Amino acid sequence: MNAIxxxxxxxxxxxxxxxxxxxxxxxxxxxxxxxxxxLPASVEIDDLVQAGMLGLIDAxxxxxxxxGAAFETYASIRIRGAMIDxxxxxxxxxxxxxxxxxxxVAATREVEQRTGQAATAQQVAETMGVPLDEYHAMVENAAxxxxxxxxxxxxxxxxxxxxxxxxxxxxxxxxxxxxxxxALAAAIDGLxxxxxxxxxxxxxxxxxxxxIGAVLGVSESRACQIHGQAAVRLRARLADWxxxxxxxxxxxx
Numbered sequence: 741m742n743a744i745x746x747x748x749x750x751x752x753x754x755x756x757x758x759x760x761x762x763x764x765x766x767x768x769x770x771x772x773x774x775x776x777x778x779l780p781a782s783v784e785i786d787d788l789v790q791a792g793m794l795g796l797i798d799a800x801x802x803x804x805x806x807x808g809a810a811f812e813t814y815a816s817i818r819i820r821g822a823m824i825d826x827x828x829x830x831x832x833x834x835x836x837x838x839x840x841x842x843x844x845v846a847a848t849r850e851v852e853q854r855t856g857q858a859a860t861a862q863q864v865a866e867t868m869g870v871p872l873d874e875y876h877a878m879v880e881n882a883a884x885x886x887x888x889x890x891x892x893x894x895x896x897x898x899x900x901x902x903x904x905x906x907x908x909x910x911x912x913x914x915x916x917x918x919x920x921x922x923a924l925a926a927a928i929d930g931l932x933x934x935x936x937x938x939x940x941x942x943x944x945x946x947x948x949x950x951x952i953g954a955v956l957g958v959s960e961s962r963a964c965q966i967h968g969q970a971a972v973r974l975r976a977r978l979a980d981w982x983x984x985x986x987x988x989x990x991x992x993x
Contacts, residue, residue, distance in 0.1 A: 760800040768792035771819050777948035788823045795822025841882035849976035876965050883968025927977045935970035
């Protein structure tokens with residue numbers, strides 16, 4: 741298909757900006773609600789929709805039909821990316837949340853190394869010297885921030901979680917990636933059954949936290965806590981795989 745034919749095809753398929761927004765506006769709203777279900781109530785749906793509409797318009801302007809992807813698939817990636825950029829600009833996750841998350845991971849690792857068993861919430865809370873309900877609140881707040889980080893990382897890599905810096909892949913790096921995947925799979929297999937189920941429903945079945953809560957017969961908040969506890973446990977067990985610069989890797993749940 742030559743350039744003129746491609747341009748005509750794009751024009752016929754996508755139409756004017758107003759037509760694109762009208763035709764695919766529901767896609768934007770659906771993505772906004774799916775993403776909002778993973779975020780604190782302070783994040784406004786309308787803000788996500790507005791950012792998503794800009795992503796939709798940008799997708800319509802840049803879509804190339806000869807690349808093999810359907811417009812809806814391409815647009816979904818741009819829409820989600822625009823929403824996540826808006827969340828990042830808002831910087832709604834306080835530094836204290838990130839700091840407490842690292843404390844939870846360290847405490848979980850300490851308990852599991854000491855007991856040789858999966859750490860319970862009560863044990864971790866006691867190790868940190870905080871009440872159990874406060875511990876659960878910290879896990880939930882941190883979990884929502886981690887979910888956005890993972891979504892952002894996956895969007896930046898076409899939906900494929902990767903080790904940071906793998907653009908400079910070499911045989912040694914590829915071996916390291918394979919070894920990490922094996923270690924991650926083993927760590928997931930070692931999770932309590934309910935935590936494994938939540939990860940499967942979230943990442944494989946793509947259910948949001950409200951839907952997962954309905955499946956488990958618990959509240960959305962409790963579903964988020966279970967996901968957060970699984971993420972904490974995985975990070976604690978895979979602490980040796982942290983990046984050289986000491987930052988947490990976003991490719992973990």
